Amino acid sequence: MAPDLTKQVLTNTAETVLARRYYLKDSDGAPVETWETLCRRVASAVAQVEKDKKEYEILKDEFFALIYHMDFLPNSPCLMNAGTDLGQLSACFVLPVEDSMDGIFSAIRNGALVHKTGGGTGYSFSRLRSKNASVRSTQGVASGPLSFAAVFDAATETIKQGGKRRGANMGVLRIDHPDILDFITAKEDQSKFNNFNFSVAITDGFMKAVEEDDVYQLIEPSNGVAVNELNAREVFDKIIDLAWLNGEPGVLFIDAANRANMTPQLGEFEATNPCGEQWLLPYESCNLGSVNLANFVHESAVDYDRLRNTVHKATTFLDNVIDCNRFPIKEIEEMTLKTRKIGLGIMGMHDMLIQLAVPYDSEKGRELCAEVMRFVREAAEEKSRELAGKKGAFPAYDPDINDYPPRRNAALTSIQPTGTVSMIADCASGCEPYYSIVMVKHVMDGDRLILVNKHFEATAREEGFYSEDLMSKVADTGTVIGHEEIPEKWQEVFRTAQDIKPEDHIMMQGILQQNGVDSSISKTINLPNTATREEVKLAYIMGFRSGCKGLTVYRDGSRDAxxxxxxxxxxxxxxxxxxxxxxxxxxxxxxxxxxxxxxxxxxxxxxxxxxxxxxxxxxxxxxxxxxxxxxxxxxxxxxxxxxxxxxxxxxxxxxxxxxxxxxxxxxxxxxxxxxxxxxxxxxxxxxxxxxxxxxxASICPECAGSLVFEEGCETCHDCGYSKCS
Incomplete structure (x- = not known):
């Protein structure tokens, strides 16, 4: 089948992002690619694993059309590295940190290799013995997880990923580790651990103790002995205090994650990738990609037939990536090939809702998004089973343990950050609502350039309420709410992240988690600057009760200053x-x-x-x-x-x-x-x-533009910089 060559028109922002971060460049740093040639490079490289020449030609054309028209976009390392000498295409890695000097510095070395090729790493420091615990081999005492986390942070600072971006890390410590209080407050000083997101791995037992205002035990990991006990509610309140202060630490509900572990015989989950959406076993990696839901609304309805076709192709694409990938170390290659996990996600979800005139924070909106996510998951499983019949199930599949039919991939779906790729596709990122509908960009000599969301401008013109004066007022107030010129229906439809109540953010994350997300979801629960600690606490408790596997809250402005x-x-x-x-x-x-x-x-x-x-x-x-x-x-x-x-x-x-x-x-x-x-x-x-x-606003380190905090990460909407992706 010949590829669809209908020209894809890119926005100025997309061209800027691509030229700065994705196009291959000559020795002088000038781009030598266009969007079309980039897509052909990626499509050809990923289709190349097919041994049959006819199958290769078919898939090459299908993959090209899929990416070129932005129905689906793979993660950044794939767009950057496919078809190059580097060839490392995965975004997410989890590396074990063993309780020995050799294990610790092996993890630092392996992390540097991952960062150099464009991946992000998750580390659990929970195996490391606590500060001042005895070290028999040296007759001394241990310095504790945080001292070593600082070494990991410094190493990351020196490695620029593939010459294009600095590495990002997730640092995790279990709630029952003796050093947990130090970990909770570690990022109170925002000048420290800048290459890490920190999250506390919270157990069901701890949450029960919080509810009952009971104590819980701290366990020394080097010998499994209880060494102290703390009041759970007081520790939880300390987490809330710091999350209120600047958004960290986040929380990971580790028992919920392990209940969904498809290969328990290989071990337990300890950590996630930097933005928290991908739970991985030690040495696992995962390649990600997102279906652009903005492209699947036709005649005021979701085009499920075309969506199924796209999900099938995207699942094949991501599975092929595993086989054409060049892994940074042997242990990662071996573990990844055992489980063949993929992370098929979504973006443009808010665009879909806007086109259907359904408010993001409505019951109808949540039900529709759950229906679509469930459909994506079922279509991905359908294709994964077909691939298993053709190429074999993932090697770690065990019918005595796994009570589902053989499939090609142990995990299929997650919802990841799409900061830069959603800018290329000109859609809302991941499952997030738009952060703003009308923005002001200041140019030379102090002029104001008003940037209007394409859906809002189209609606305003069609409904007859568009004016330059109104757009300027919306930009100045930061919201469509409260402007009498805008009909109430459209005020509700165009609510942005800051206009949506925290509980509605959480309910959206929870219903998506329960309806089609294998791993987890990278999403920010936005809170107004005036939010209280009690509101942060309610957000975390509500997230736990709604089945989320992790949660990040951000109180507006708390990290900016x-x-x-x-x-x-x-x-x-x-x-x-x-x-x-x-x-x-x-x-x-x-x-x-x-x-x-x-x-x-x-x-x-x-x-x-x-x-x-x-x-x-x-x-x-x-x-x-x-x-x-x-x-x-x-x-x-x-x-x-x-x-x-x-x-x-x-x-x-x-x-x-x-x-x-x-x-x-x-x-x-x-x-x-x-x-x-x-x-x-x-x-x-x-x-x-x-x-x-x-x-x-926080300042972008690359263009000095404004950073916004969404999907658990700081992102610049001017140049495409993202701290995490």
Whole structure:
């Protein structure tokens, strides 16, 4: 069958993401591919495992059309590496960390090899003996899991994945490990463990003890002896405190995961990949891909026939990836070939609901999404059984243990982050609702560029309520809710992540988990900045009760800044501003105490710089300071002086009420590099002007754009950077 060559039109964002991250490049760094040639490269490489030439030609064309028209997209390593010398196509790995120096440093070495080829790694540190436990071989004491996690973190910092991105890790510790309290608070200081997501592996027994306000035992892993006991509710409250503070640690419900373990004879689950959606046994890997549900709405209904056909092809594609993959170490290859797990997921789910005019947070929306996910799972199993009949079941299949018919793959579905691939496909990521419907992008000279969601613009024009003024108002408020020009029906349909109640996020995750997801789901439970600790606690309890295998909450703005309430004396203020009133326009006086937010940025030399912005009672910026870890280094004194002087001048302008637009304009004109101080300050002020509802945003380390937190990961919608994918 000839491939469909109807030209696929890409958005500007998609072209930017592809050129920066996916297209192969020449020696000068210039792209040598187009979307079409990339798709042909990937399709040909993955079809190549078919020994029959006719079958190869058929699959090559089918895979090409599947990817080119974005009905299905594989994970980033596959798009980047298929058909290249690197050839490592999997996204997810879990590596064991044994309780010995040899085991620990073998894991670090293996993790470096995985990161170098583009994968993300999960580690459980639960086997490591606790801090101060005895070490018989040296007559000394152990330093504990966190000390070694810091070594893993440092190793990750030095490895850039395939020359394209830094590695990401999941760090897991069981709730009954003696060092659990240290682990829970480890990321309270956001300057530490920046290459890790941390999650606590919570047992059913612990949750029962929480419910009954009972104690539970801490078990020393080196000998299995109970060494202490803690009040479960107090420990749970500590997890809640930290999750409220900045979203970490997350929680993994490890008993729920192991109840769904299809190969218990090979071992138990200990950890997941970095975003938590893929439970894997030690040394397992998994390749992922997502069906774009946005493409399967036809005449106000889901086109199930075309969806089944696509799922069948996608399942074959992902199974083929296992055989054409070049694994970073032998142990991973052996374990992966035993179980042949794949992670077929979805993206564009919110697009599907919007096209059907069904609100994301409605009972109808949840039921429809569950129906579609269940259909995807059943179609994948149908194809996997067919492949088993043709090529054989996964080698670890045991009819005495596995009470289901032989199939090719031990696991079939998960819902993973699709941060960058959903940008290519121009759809909502994973099973998440859109983070925003109308955005402001500031360009040179302070101009505002309004970016409108394609579905919202089409609906607004068709329904007659589109206007530039309305789009600007929606962008400024960050929501479609409350604008009388927008009919109530469409306000409900276009609710975004921040407009949806936490319990509705959790109910969506729970119903998807129960209806067609073998492994787990990467999703963020968005909470408003005003959310209380009690609301975070209810979210975790509700997630556990609804059958989720893991949960990540994020309170809006909690990771963007550290709120400071420092009293500063008059001499410090005067020294910090060095301002005298020369007459004319009045200068605002500074009170003795100001609220402030701190931002950790990178300069053009990739050195950390801390920007502190002080605010008045109306949350308007009044002062800007720069602090440096390298203040005392003589060779960097000029840089420190330059940054300090620039901040003082900006502070002076703020206190004289110079319009923000004018400050931004001058900063843009002064900028010579996207990471120099004028560019960094400009991005901060632009994000502030884009809408105070969300405050200042985290800054993208690659383009200095704004990061949003979704799918358990920070993602830049400007350049496609993602911390995790």
């Amino acid at each position: 550290q709120v400071l309430n420092n009293s500063r004396n008059k001499s410090e203020v005067e020294e910090g501003t060095m301002i005298v009133n020369s007459g004319g326009q009045c200068k605002r006086n500074l009170p003795d105490t100001l609220d402030a937010k701190r931002y950790r940025l990178k300069d053009q030399d990739q050195k950390s710089v801390y920007i502190i912005v002080c605010f008045d009672q109306d949350e308007q910026p009044m002062e800007v300071f720069a602090k440096f870890p390298f203040d005392n280094r003589i060779d960097l004194k000029d840089k420190s002086t330059m940054w300090t002087t620039t901040c003082r001048l900006v502070s002076l302008a703020l206190r004289f009420n110079v319009p923000m637009e004018e400050i931004i304009k001058q900063l843009d004109r002064s900028s010579g590099h996207m990471h120099d101080l004028p560019a960094q300050l400009s991005k901060l002020f632009k994000s502030f002007m884009a809408g105070t509802q969300h405050g200042f």
